Amino acid sequence: MRFVAFHLMPYAxxxxxxxxxxxxxxxxxxxxxxxxxxxxxxxGLYTRYLDELQxxxxxxxxxxxxxxHHQNAYGTMPNPNIMAAALTQRVKTAxxxxxxxxxxxxxxxxxxxxxxxxxxxxxxxxxxxxxRGIGFEYSTFGVDPNESRERFHEAHDLIIRAWTEPGPFSxxxxxxxxxxxxxxxxxxxxxxxxxxxxSQGSSETVxxxxxxxxxxLQTFTKLDRVVGIMDExxxxxxxxxxxxxPEQQGWAIPVYVAETDKKxxxxxxxxxxxxxxxxxxxxxxxxxxxxxxxPASHGRVVGAKSEVYSHSRxxxxxxxxxxxVVVGSPDxxxxxxxxxxxxxxxxxxLPFVQTASMSHENSMSNIRLLGxxxxxxxxxxxxxxxxxxxxx
Amino acid sequence: MSQAVxxxxxxxxxxxxxxxxxxxxxxxxxDPILFLHGFEGLWSPTPFLRALxxxxxVIAPVQAGFSDSSRLNWVSSMDDVPFVxxxxxxxxxxxxxxxxxxxxxxxxxxxxxxxxxxxLLDSLVLISAFGLLHPERPRRDIFMxxxxxxxxxxxxxxxxxxxxxxAGVYDVNNRATSAQLAWAPRLFGPRLADRLRWVDVPALVVxxxxxxxxxxxxxxxxxxxIPTAETSVLENAGHYAHLEDPExxxxxxxxxxxxxxxxx
Numbered sequence: 001m002r003f004v005a006f007h008l009m010p011y012a013x014x015x016x017x018x019x020x021x022x023x024x025x026x027x028x029x030x031x032x033x034x035x036x037x038x039x040x041x042x043x044g045l046y047t048r049y050l051d052e053l054q055x056x057x058x059x060x061x062x063x064x065x066x067x068x069h070h071q072n073a074y075g076t077m078p079n080p081n082i083m084a085a086a087l088t089q090r091v092k093t094a095x096x097x098x099x100x101x102x103x104x105x106x107x108x109x110x111x112x113x114x115x116x117x118x119x120x121x122x123x124x125x126x127x128x129x130x131x132r133g134i135g136f137e138y139s140t141f142g143v144d145p146n147e148s149r150e151r152f153h154e155a156h157d158l159i160i161r162a163w164t165e166p167g168p169f170s171x172x173x174x175x176x177x178x179x180x181x182x183x184x185x186x187x188x189x190x191x192x193x194x195x196x197x198x199s200q201g202s203s204e205t206v207x208x209x210x211x212x213x214x215x216x217l218q219t220f221t222k223l224d225r226v227v228g229i230m231d232e233x234x235x236x237x238x239x240x241x242x243x244x245x246p247e248q249q250g251w252a253i254p255v256y257v258a259e260t261d262k263k264x265x266x267x268x269x270x271x272x273x274x275x276x277x278x279x280x281x282x283x284x285x286x287x288x289x290x291x292x293x294x295p296a297s298h299g300r301v302v303g304a305k306s307e308v309y310s311h312s313r314x315x316x317x318x319x320x321x322x323x324x325v326v327v328g329s330p331d332x333x334x335x336x337x338x339x340x341x342x343x344x345x346x347x348x349x350l351p352f353v354q355t356a357s358m359s360h361e362n363s364m365s366n367i368r369l370l371g372x373x374x375x376x377x378x379x380x381x382x383x384x385x386x387x388x389x390x391x392x
Numbered sequence: 393m394s395q396a397v398x399x400x401x402x403x404x405x406x407x408x409x410x411x412x413x414x415x416x417x418x419x420x421x422x423d424p425i426l427f428l429h430g431f432e433g434l435w436s437p438t439p440f441l442r443a444l445x446x447x448x449x450v451i452a453p454v455q456a457g458f459s460d461s462s463r464l465n466w467v468s469s470m471d472d473v474p475f476v477x478x479x480x481x482x483x484x485x486x487x488x489x490x491x492x493x494x495x496x497x498x499x500x501x502x503x504x505x506x507x508x509x510x511x512l513l514d515s516l517v518l519i520s521a522f523g524l525l526h527p528e529r530p531r532r533d534i535f536m537x538x539x540x541x542x543x544x545x546x547x548x549x550x551x552x553x554x555x556x557x558x559a560g561v562y563d564v565n566n567r568a569t570s571a572q573l574a575w576a577p578r579l580f581g582p583r584l585a586d587r588l589r590w591v592d593v594p595a596l597v598v599x600x601x602x603x604x605x606x607x608x609x610x611x612x613x614x615x616x617x618i619p620t621a622e623t624s625v626l627e628n629a630g631h632y633a634h635l636e637d638p639e640x641x642x643x644x645x646x647x648x649x650x651x652x653x654x655x656x
Contacts (some may be wrong), residue, residue, distance in 0.1 A: 283538060291569075
């Protein structure tokens with residue numbers, strides 16, 4: 001089992017939830033005015049969040065993770081590679097995971113170069129996640145959502161070539177044109193940095209990830225669907241001629257541990273509720289802009305997601321019931337994670353170690369308990385392959 | 393409101409463009425008008441088109457990717473679109489110069505056509521056309537509005553027409569094709585303002601006085617850039633003047649067509 005401490009680095013200061021509520025339409029994304037951001041507070045937040053990830057690496061996590069989101073209060077890392085670079089200097093042996101670069105939004109040669117730099121700076125410890133970018137980002141960067149998937153694939157192919165094929169070579173594709181691709185530095189990892197794919201579960205992505213033998217990560221999804229998707233992933237791997245390793249399958253989930261179940265729930269509830277009721281909110285048609293989903297998927301996905309991302313109020317109870325959070329004492333949390341591992345077969349667990357308005361003190365306590373009391377209980381745990389739930 | 397099958401009791405024709413096909417309505421007789429619809433698609437001929445068809449031959453394509461028609465795989469931006477219309481004129485009308493009438497997104501298409509292929513035009517009519525960025529009056533970003541909000545502002549009056557139009561605009565396929573053409577730069581063409589000087593056929597810019605999506609100041613902006621343009625503002629009409637008040641809109645277009653042509 002591998003454990004990666006995932007941080008979203010939010011701007012969840014007092015007043016933000018009210019500011020989000022006052023937007024018309026209600027949103028934490030794209031049009032929430034940046035006058036709500038206090039740079040002086042921000043300096044302290046970045047330092048604090050880096051301290052938390054460093055502490056996680058020192059407390060028993062195998063890796064730390066950051067991600068990319070633009071122009072919002074939910075996550076203040078428009079460039080995750082900058083944060084990963086800071087982490088290469090703070091985190092000395094653990095993996096540094098970028099989950100992920102939204103490669104359709106930018107020049108793929110930039111990403112190839114930056115991740116190669118990070119791999120060399122860290123001595124070969126980078127995990128290079130690639131994502132399409134969620135719908136909101138397509139309103140920030142004027143990229144046609146219809147082109148999202150094709151750009152993702154062309155960008156991915158160019159990046160892998162840049163890492164593995166001797167330069168200079170030229171690339172003239174549908175979306176990107178480079179006369180000379182010849183990246184300096186070249187990455188340390190052979191053949192290239194590990195690639196992980198965070199996803200919301202489309203069948204195309206599941207199959208593509210299995211085909212490339214990358215690591216597949218599921219985030220912010222109800223548990224019963226995670227079961228089905230991991231089963232689909234293993235079937236896809238078989239169809240491509242191999243048995244998927246449990247450490248190719250990951251689950252990212254908000255987690256909070258305290259001394260007792262009661263204390264954990266009391267301490268966690270306001271922050272996880274702020275996360276789901278404020279920080280993740282925005283109009284559904286901004287979340288899924290036109291052309292982002294295939295017409296066949298559009299109705300199904302928007303219907304499913306409207307429950308998660310709508311403005312109806314989530315509570316800790318409802319989120320726990322749906323398997324969208326894990327909260328409790330160390331033993332409770334360890335057992336819940338074991339149950340998920342047994343049902344889904346995942347071998348990589350990525351707790352979001354800090355959530356929304358959660359204080360530094362509570363975040364550090366969460367990290368300490370995860371590292372010292374939960375992870376040791378799970379280190380050698382393995383799902384029984386014969387007992388894995390299979391999707392209907 | 394999606395109609396899965398376009399009514400075929402009227403003259404719907406097919407035009408081959410390479411190995412692709414597009415469908416178009418072909419109504420009436422007389423000098424040809426080519427009509428380009430906007431975001432809402434075109435499911436069947438509208439009263440406006442029928443009014444024009446009383447004295448003209450009206451060609452109204454179901455534009456590729458709208459109203460359940462297939463996209464053309466070589467069209468991925470506004471820059472490609474004029475070539476589709478060129479093919480329609482050359483193949484369906486044997487290259488006879490047309491009066492090109494475009495509304496909203498279709499108005500932007502008409503402007504882009506006119507700056508490239510004015511030799512195929514007799515005249516140009518832009519109705520509440522996108523395509524320009526006004527320095528003082530930003531247009532409403534229809535991609536950020538939901539269907540209800542759009543329906544409340546698209547016409548001068550709320551009601552069934554506005555809801556039907558909004559249903560067409562927010563049809564999943566119409567919306568995705570609209571994004572392909574107009575997502576970024578959003579709802580305008582950065583090169584168009586500099587190119588409108590090349591329109592050398594008579595031009596009419598029609599706007600609804602109560603257009604809440606594109607302020608009527610845009611009409612003046614187009615007219616200032618097109619050397620041959622005159623403007624006409626229709627009272628009590630919103631962004632969809634030709635659907636809100638089809639007789640008045642048709643009369644104004646016919647007046648213009650009657651008094652102008654390249655020969656005059």
